[in-house]
Amino acid sequence: MRRFCEVGLIVLFSQLYSFNQEILTAIMGSKKRTPLIRHLLNTFILLIIVTVGYVCYTIIYDLRVHIINRSELNDLAGINADYAARFERFVNDIENESGWKVKIISGLRSRDEQIQLKRDNPRNAAVSKSRHVLGRAIDINLYKRVGLSTLLLKKSSSKASWRKTGVPEIAKRYQLLWGGTYRNYHDPVHFEIN
Ligand SMILES: [Zn+2]
Numbered sequence: 001m002r003r004f005c006e007v008g009l010i011v012l013f014s015q016l017y018s019f020n021q022e023i024l025t026a027i028m029g030s031k032k033r034t035p036l037i038r039h040l041l042n043t044f045i046l047l048i049i050v051t052v053g054y055v056c057y058t059i060i061y062d063l064r065v066h067i068i069n070r071s072e073l074n075d076l077a078g079i080n081a082d083y084a085a086r087f088e089r090f091v092n093d094i095e096n097e098s099g100w101k102v103k104i105i106s107g108l109r110s111r112d113e114q115i116q117l118k119r120d121n122p123r124n125a126a127v128s129k130s131r132h133v134l135g136r137a138i139d140i141n142l143y144k145r146v147g148l149s150t151l152l153l154k155k156s157s158s159k160a161s162w163r164k165t166g167v168p169e170i171a172k173r174y175q176l177l178w179g180g181t182y183r184n185y186h187d188p189v190h191f192e193i194n
Contacts, residue, residue: 013046020045058145065103072107072138079108079135083193087138090174090191098166099144100153105189106132106139123185137192139179142167155189162188 020042028038069091077084091102109117109132117124124130131137142153142165153162159180162168168178171191179190 013050016046016049017042054148062101065101069102069104072104075108076135076138083136086174086176086193087191090170090176091140093170093173094142094165094167097170098142100142100165100167101144103141103143104138105141107137108135109133131192131194136194137190139189140191141189153188155187157188159186159188 021038024038024041028034073084073088073091076087087107091104094100094102109130111127111133114125114127114130114133118126125132127133132139139155142162144151153165162180168180171178175193176191177194179185179187179192
């Protein structure tokens, strides 16, 4: 998939480059005239397009995450406003202190959703045991942009890399049990009020 995206980007850039060349030729006249300036201008314009495109993409991505987080917290507040407020402060502290952004990937779950999850993977909690059904748990991913790449911490990431973010320590502050402490199940995305 990554390879596919890279090839796609290269094709897109080369198309943009030749499209720019056409426009610049139309503006500046003959292709033979000042080719160096034309190439420099072309590269400069491409850089601006890529930068603006990337900035727009990150703004839209963060906004979408913010809206999803808000909606998950609102659903939790529908069950218990105090618990939801505790999770909200936890999320805010992570973003203010760790340098990572939070994406809530699961909050309140219906009984049916939990039954389906248990069916998909027997290692998932049963309805009677899941704190998500009671509105007392959230699963989160963490992401951070470094240069043009985005680091992502998810369920399959190691406990050590989660610990390094300081998030399990922040969880202690709010008396949240971290799924990274489970003995027989790797669930570092999970934080619950038990
Ligand atoms: Zn969970």
